[in-house]
Structure formats: C-alpha cells, structure tokens
Amino acid sequence: MSRWIPEEHGEEQAMLDALGVPSIEALFADVPKKARIGRMGLAAGMDEAEVVAQIDKILDRNRPLSKFASFLGGRISTRYVPAAVDAIVARGEFLTSYTPYQPEASQGMLRTLFEFQSLWVELTGMDVANASLYDGATAAGEALLLCRRIHDGHRFLIPESLPWEEKSVLANYAGGAGLTLEEIPYDPRSGRLDLERVRARIAGGSDVFGMLADVPNGFGVVDEGLWELKSILKDVPLVVSADPLALTVLEPPGRYGADVVVGEGQGFGIAPSFGGPLLGLFACRREHLRSAPGRIVGATVDADGRRAYAHTIQTREQHIRRSRATSNICTNQALMAVAFVVYATTVGPRGLAALEASLAEKARTLASALSGVDGIQAPRFDAPYLGEFTVELGRGTVDGFLQRLQRRKVLGGVPLADPRAGSGTGPQRLLVAATDAVGDKEIQKYAKAARAAMAAAGGGA
Amino acid sequence: MTFRQARWDEPDVWDLDPEATPGEVPPIPGLPERLRRREAVRWPELAELDVIRHYSRLSQMNFGVDTVPYALGSCTMKYNPRVGELLARRRNAADLHPAQPESTVQGALEVQWRLERLLTKVTGMPEVSLQPSAGAHGEWAALTMVRAYFRDQGTLDRRTEVLLPDTAHGTNPASAAMAGFTAREIPSKDGCVDLAALRAAVSERTACFMLTNPNTAGLFESEILEIAEIVHGAGSMLYYDGANLNAILGITHPGRMGFDVAHLNLHKTFSTPHGGGGPGAGVLAAGERLAPYLPIPRVVKEGRKFRLDYDRPKSIGKIKSAYGNFGLDLRAYAFALVHGEDGLRHVARRAVLNSNYLAHKLGTLLPRPFRTLVKHEFLLSGAPLRERGVRTLDLAKRLLDEGVHAPTVYFPSLVEEALMIELPETESRRTLDAYAAAFERALGDSPEHLHAAPQHLAVSRIDEVRAAREPRLSWKDLRDAPKG
Numbered sequence: 001m002s003r004w005i006p007e008e009h010g011e012e013q014a015m016l017d018a019l020g021v022p023s024i025e026a027l028f029a030d031v032p033k034k035a036r037i038g039r040m041g042l043a044a045g046m047d048e049a050e051v052v053a054q055i056d057k058i059l060d061r062n063r064p065l066s067k068f069a070s071f072l073g074g075r076i077s078t079r080y081v082p083a084a085v086d087a088i089v090a091r092g093e094f095l096t097s098y099t100p101y102q103p104e105a106s107q108g109m110l111r112t113l114f115e116f117q118s119l120w121v122e123l124t125g126m127d128v129a130n131a132s133l134y135d136g137a138t139a140a141g142e143a144l145l146l147c148r149r150i151h152d153g154h155r156f157l158i159p160e161s162l163p164w165e166e167k168s169v170l171a172n173y174a175g176g177a178g179l180t181l182e183e184i185p186y187d188p189r190s191g192r193l194d195l196e197r198v199r200a201r202i203a204g205g206s207d208v209f210g211m212l213a214d215v216p217n218g219f220g221v222v223d224e225g226l227w228e229l230k231s232i233l234k235d236v237p238l239v240v241s242a243d244p245l246a247l248t249v250l251e252p253p254g255r256y257g258a259d260v261v262v263g264e265g266q267g268f269g270i271a272p273s274f275g276g277p278l279l280g281l282f283a284c285r286r287e288h289l290r291s292a293p294g295r296i297v298g299a300t301v302d303a304d305g306r307r308a309y310a311h312t313i314q315t316r317e318q319h320i321r322r323s324r325a326t327s328n329i330c331t332n333q334a335l336m337a338v339a340f341v342v343y344a345t346t347v348g349p350r351g352l353a354a355l356e357a358s359l360a361e362k363a364r365t366l367a368s369a370l371s372g373v374d375g376i377q378a379p380r381f382d383a384p385y386l387g388e389f390t391v392e393l394g395r396g397t398v399d400g401f402l403q404r405l406q407r408r409k410v411l412g413g414v415p416l417a418d419p420r421a422g423s424g425t426g427p428q429r430l431l432v433a434a435t436d437a438v439g440d441k442e443i444q445k446y447a448k449a450a451r452a453a454m455a456a457a458g459g460g461a
Numbered sequence: 462m463t464f465r466q467a468r469w470d471e472p473d474v475w476d477l478d479p480e481a482t483p484g485e486v487p488p489i490p491g492l493p494e495r496l497r498r499r500e501a502v503r504w505p506e507l508a509e510l511d512v513i514r515h516y517s518r519l520s521q522m523n524f525g526v527d528t529v530p531y532a533l534g535s536c537t538m539k540y541n542p543r544v545g546e547l548l549a550r551r552r553n554a555a556d557l558h559p560a561q562p563e564s565t566v567q568g569a570l571e572v573q574w575r576l577e578r579l580l581t582k583v584t585g586m587p588e589v590s591l592q593p594s595a596g597a598h599g600e601w602a603a604l605t606m607v608r609a610y611f612r613d614q615g616t617l618d619r620r621t622e623v624l625l626p627d628t629a630h631g632t633n634p635a636s637a638a639m640a641g642f643t644a645r646e647i648p649s650k651d652g653c654v655d656l657a658a659l660r661a662a663v664s665e666r667t668a669c670f671m672l673t674n675p676n677t678a679g680l681f682e683s684e685i686l687e688i689a690e691i692v693h694g695a696g697s698m699l700y701y702d703g704a705n706l707n708a709i710l711g712i713t714h715p716g717r718m719g720f721d722v723a724h725l726n727l728h729k730t731f732s733t734p735h736g737g738g739g740p741g742a743g744v745l746a747a748g749e750r751l752a753p754y755l756p757i758p759r760v761v762k763e764g765r766k767f768r769l770d771y772d773r774p775k776s777i778g779k780i781k782s783a784y785g786n787f788g789l790d791l792r793a794y795a796f797a798l799v800h801g802e803d804g805l806r807h808v809a810r811r812a813v814l815n816s817n818y819l820a821h822k823l824g825t826l827l828p829r830p831f832r833t834l835v836k837h838e839f840l841l842s843g844a845p846l847r848e849r850g851v852r853t854l855d856l857a858k859r860l861l862d863e864g865v866h867a868p869t870v871y872f873p874s875l876v877e878e879a880l881m882i883e884l885p886e887t888e889s890r891r892t893l894d895a896y897a898a899a900f901e902r903a904l905g906d907s908p909e910h911l912h913a914a915p916q917h918l919a920v921s922r923i924d925e926v927r928a929a930r931e932p933r934l935s936w937k938d939l940r941d942a943p944k945g
Contacts, residue, residue: 002799002804004886005804006889008889011889015814019818021817027814028681030834031709031713032683032686034686035685040805041582043801045800045804046799046801048542051795054798055795058568059548059551059554059568059569061568062565062568063566070558072561075782078556088513088520091516092527093521093525095541095737096526098737100737102857102867103923104921105466105867105915108521108919112519112737113738114935122936128934129935134595135594137782172602172605173639175641176641178641222496248486249497250498251497271555273787274569275782275783276594277740278781278782278783296934298934300923300924300927300928302923310928318597319632319872321631321635322635323643327639328635330595331726334736334738335734335738335740349501349502349503349504352502353501353502357488357489386489406565420757
C-alpha cells in the first residue's frame, strides 16, 4: 500500500471501532449489489521508483525541442522560462491551494492574481481583467458570448485567417447559443482583413452582434486595418485576440476601440508541455464588467481598515447565478496566471520589448534566407510582421516538406491547414516562428534543409 | 492556540519600484512607426531576487494542502504527490510543442493513450477524451455532444431541457445553458433524488439528466439503477458529474450505474494540484451512443505507433486549442500507477472511512441533516449557532485561526447554514482528531471572538460587500482612486 494513504498503528481499525462498524465494507452498504463492480482490471500498484522508471522509459520515446532547430510557434510558444518562475510556481503554498473561497487565508494567491489582472489591463489598455480562463481559444469563445449579451444579432464575424482550432472552438461556443460564425476573407496579397467586406456587412442592416480580429493574425501579420475596424463596426462590439509579447511593442487594443481583449498567455512563463496547461487571458471595458466571465479579484479592506483582496462581482458566476451565470467556468488556470505575472516581472517591461525586437530581427533574417530558396515564398504576405510569418510552398506539400526538414533535425513550422481537409489540398502554407533558441547557425541550417527539400519535391517553377 | 500565519507588510509589486515610469519602446525591425506602442508598458523593473522575495512572501500568506488540512467539501483537497511535479518537469515532457511531428512525440501520445485506457476501466465507459481543461469544461463539452446527438436523431427541437437535482453544483445548470438547453431543477427528498419528482419531470422534452453520485450531500444515490431506467425510458441521456468519483473508485462506476456520458476531475480524484484555482483536467468519458461525438483529435494506436486521429465525422470538433492538459495527464497517470487496482479502491475506502469518522465526531457538535451513512464528504448545519447570534460564516473564519482551512459553506442551499466537509484519504487519523478538536474549540469560543475572527491571519475579516460596491480591480483602479 502506498505511503500516500496513512496506516499508522492500525488506525483504520481504531476508526472503525470508534464508528462501531465491523469493516470498511460496511460503509458501502448504500451501494446496491447490482450496481457494484468486480475488479476494474488495472495492474497492481508499484513503488514510486518503479513508476518513475516506467514513465521515464515512455517519455524517452519523445524527442524534445532541444534536439532540433525548432521554428514552431503559433499560439504556443517555446520561449525560455527563467528558473525563478518555476521556483515560485512550484511553491506548495501556491501549488496546493484552491480557489480562495476564504480570502483571509488566501491573500497570497489573491494578491498575485490581482497583480496578474493589473498586468493584462496595462498590456491591453482595457479597464478590467479576470483571473484567467482555460486558454486563448476558450477566452475568445467567452468573448463571443459576452458580445451577444451586450448587442443584438445572431452573426459573429471572424477572420478567415484565424487558426482552424480557434474557429472550431468558437463554433461550439456559438452553436450552443444558436449563433453563427461568418468568415471575413483576407486580402490575398497582404493577408490583411478585407475591410470593405466588413463595411458592407455592417452597412447592410446588420444582424452582426460582434467581431473578433487577431493581432498578429493567423498568418503572423500585424494588420493595421485593426486600427480602423472599430470605426467601421461602430456600436458592434470588437474583440481583439492579442499575443501578450506583441502587446509589449504594439499599440494597446484599448487605443483603437476594442471592447474585449483576449489572448493566449502560455508564452509568459509556461512550458509548452505538448499543449497544456495553457492560459486564457480576458479583459474588457468597465461597462461590460457585469457581463464578464470568470473569477475577478478586487481590492477592499479588512476589519482593521487595511488593504485586503477578495473575489468580487460574484453575482455573475455559476455558484450564485446558476443557469443565468455569464459562464460555467469554475476551475480556471490560476497557477498559470501566477507564472505569467512572475515571468513578466522577472524579465521586466524593457526586457520583454527587447525580446520581441530581437525575435522580429531574427524573423527578417530567416525570411530573407528562405526567400532565396527556389519555390518558397517567404514571407507569403506583404504586410508588417513580428517574430512569425507565413511561408508558402510553390510545389510539393507541407507534410512532405516538414518531413524532409525533420530528417535534418529542423522543425520547420506549424501547418496552417485544417487536418480534416486532408493534407496536400489547398494552399501549402506554414507558420514559421523565429524563436529565442535559434541563431544564425540554425537559420542557415533551415535554409539549407529547405533548399534540399524543395529540390527533392521536384521540378522547379 | 499557537497558530500564526505570516503577516508580511509587503507592498504591491508596482510599489517596489516607485520610480517606474513608462519609457520608450525601442524601434522594432519591420514595424511601421504608427503601429508601435507610444508608451512602454507600465510595470516595475526589479532585480530577480526582489521578485523571488516578493512572491515568496505572498505565498506565505496562503493556505495550501502542503501546510494545512484543507476541508473544502466537493473539492477533494488531497495530498499532491511530488513525483508528479518531478515527471511533468522532465525535458522529455515539458519541452514538447503540440505541433511537433507525431514521430517525435510518441511518448506523450503513449502516456495519453495509456491513461485513456486506464480511465475507461475506472469509469466503465468505452471511450475517453482528455481534451477538457476542467470539470465544467467537460460538462459543457458533453452537453454539446448530447445536442449533436439529438440533432442527428432529428429530435433536438423537442429535446430542449436538461434536468438536475436542486443539490447540483452550480456549474451543471450553467453548462446546460451554455450548451443551449433550459436547465430545470428537481427538488430532492431527504438529500437524494426524489423518484416521484423525477418521474413527473422527465418527458420527451428531456435531453439529459445530470447527476453527481455520491451527491453534494455526501450521500450515495442508492436508487441509481431506477433513476437510469426512468431517464432512459424517456429516451434521454444520463450525465455523470465526476466531482465526487473519489468515493466510489473500484466499488462501482458510471458505466455500471447506467450513465451515458461522464466527466472526471483529474485535479480531484487523481491528485493533480489545484494551483490556487486551476489548472484542472476534466476528462470526458462516453458510452457507445455518444462516443462518435467526442472532440477531435482522438489518440489512436496503430501497430506500435500512436497518432492523433482527426477523421471523426460526427465529432463536435474542438473545445480547446490543444489536446488535453498533458502536464496534468502525466501527473494523474503516475498517481494511478502507484496505486494500481487495489490502491485506487483503497483510496475510496479510506476517503469514506475518514469522512464517516469525522462526521461521527462532529455530529455530536452540530446537527447532521439526512441519513448518517455518508461517502467522501458530509454536511453539518450551523443553524443552531443562530441562538448565540453566530453564523456558519463566523465559525468558518474562526476555524482559519486554528490553522486549518474551513469547510465549503452555504452549499448546498437546501441545508440551512450548511457546512460541507471533506478530508480525503491522505489525511491521517491524527489529523482528523486534530481537526475535530479545532472545530470544537472554535464552536466553544465566545460570540465576540467568533465575530472578530480571524485574528491570526495576514488580514482580519474582509469587507466583501465593499469589494463589490466599489470595484477596484487593478493597479489602474488604485491609481485612479488612491484611497483605502
């Protein structure tokens, strides 16, 4: 029996004696015989050491990013996390606590979450932020529902360039509410939103209750059209999905009329861990506060008049409002929010902007190295970008290209197509990220591998 | 009483760098000037040591399972074995991007595949998905699947209702509403589902009945097989809220009880740390009828290789950007392997023993509603305290002064001044005895002291009304209104 369940001095028998029942079995007399199961069919328990050895053996079948020159990015970042961040995140006082239902006993977590909210407010130019949602995609879904609460209509506009995973998640949030997504196409040359289409859509007696746009967008493009979008949408709510690192150098969406700003926060202090846990970021204008989802920490005072913190505006939430709550969310990503604020504070605002500047510089070197390869268009779109851009292959498939690169220890990027569409159909595009782990050597390695892969993909253009 | 929580006079992080003034953002290669932030983000610049010191001090003003018994009912605050932390931080686990080629993440896919197989046996359901991030996320995904199922059956326009007992967690009705259903609550009888009320409520309008078993009163719904019959008789689905699975591991399971779909909370039953409110992992388990609707991708094994399968035409699609919270899946898998078949059953046995033992002790101090044989948690009513002008809330605050976390309070609402208590299998008898003694001391204290509690924490009683009336929700709000 594991050390994790105490059995000192025959304490179970003593407890049974105190209860006056003959056996633990008797405590399950309320489970009817017909509902009982026999054995589950699991293996016998093992020592902790054996389990570590067994799981390590399985994990050894992975080849981590460090074994490659990796250019993977998109919503999931592989940036280095200073060791200080994990030292805080791993502290048992944070790690093993739960939602601060008793705020007096949980000031540490509440104050850290208040700092986290404050940071997302500063980054976005919004008024209020919540204490986290599951990930960027579900935060976008919650933003969609908020828009419907504050504006009539049944259509929600999204960019055609949005990553397919986010479209799929949004479709589920919309579907439950009987709402519909409508895609706004991009300009094929620049990758930017077709603003004329938005204008036409809004002008024609609108049934649109909101719109989401992302920065950088699914192609890595920083679309300055976003800066005009609100003047086109007018009273229709605008949701901006923004990358937090990009926001350290870009005008905050609050300056160009966003009503809600969501984002994926994993890049700030959280290991990629094969895609989870992640961190959903959510902020909005003050007038939408009562429609916002999730936990919100507020500052108040204690009985002695000292500053103290507690969850607040809870009448929005499921444990009070039940079916009329703004969201069903209960468990969120609090510890990841701790990582986010500790990361940003460790690196500091200047360090973050400098990091984004260096990634943007590298991305340009990479794009120019790849654009010299026959059959590759890099960047595919003629618009500003930061650390990521889209590559389009003139021949062959993304799958074939990436496989050839992988043989040379290069992870060349994230395929943009929906895997349900079948590989090899549609434009062959991938999103390529300049990460902090690559330098000139890795960039040249990529260019060389790409040249070989394109040569192997057959006859030149 | 000797307990004292740390009381650091620690400023907010921005006050550690009072000179912080937003500087200029450096020119960014390729970024037109007009898109560049005019003013850098306003945030302090601090030495790494000062960052560590700040958050270490804050952490010391926070209860966790590592430092105190955490008796929150329905939250299953068990010990989080550190082996999970060790494994999740392995380079071969943490340093993996979800878009890596499948050939480079065979180990991660194998862990997820193995955990899924293990959970099919634990739940008695044929198919499992690790995609949801939390219990409520799983509820919503499951009801979205139910919706898709009835749409395919052509009966969605009729099946518009989700039924649930009045003891249900608040997430249940909220998830039902988000998935497009009307939530309807059924009154309980003696803390359990009232079969007559259920029969009267179930109809061809019912899409689903959501049930937690054992329920939030800590009682096993002994008429579960009859409940399943009634629900299925109307052509409806039966949903298992796995929040309380800890009580029945290896004794019964949702499959045997007749459930069609379930969610589990790996952060409860399988001991992944609660992290101050998350992250969680809210596994979905589905029976034959709903399995085709599970979110994509699914992990499949072909020969000796694992891959992600997106070719599931009936699937509801995605509910989150990546597949599962892998870091938590790994911790849960390690927990399950160490325990194994008999160990997991003993988790439930010991959790139920602990609960009945503590209920027996505390039942001499405050009334226990409903029957006395309970599962992993139990309810007390603080109603008699009223005679002394004291409320359950005061008792909860006074318990904190004993260096223990309070129970869940004022839930479920059908019990007056409710206290819901759960100290899972990892707590020793000594701790249970100490908890009972602390409870007795707290109860016996004077009304003045109870009203004035807590006294030994970083702060005294917090004015939550003021927090809601004058919302100050960020540093920006504090700057704009610097009072208080």
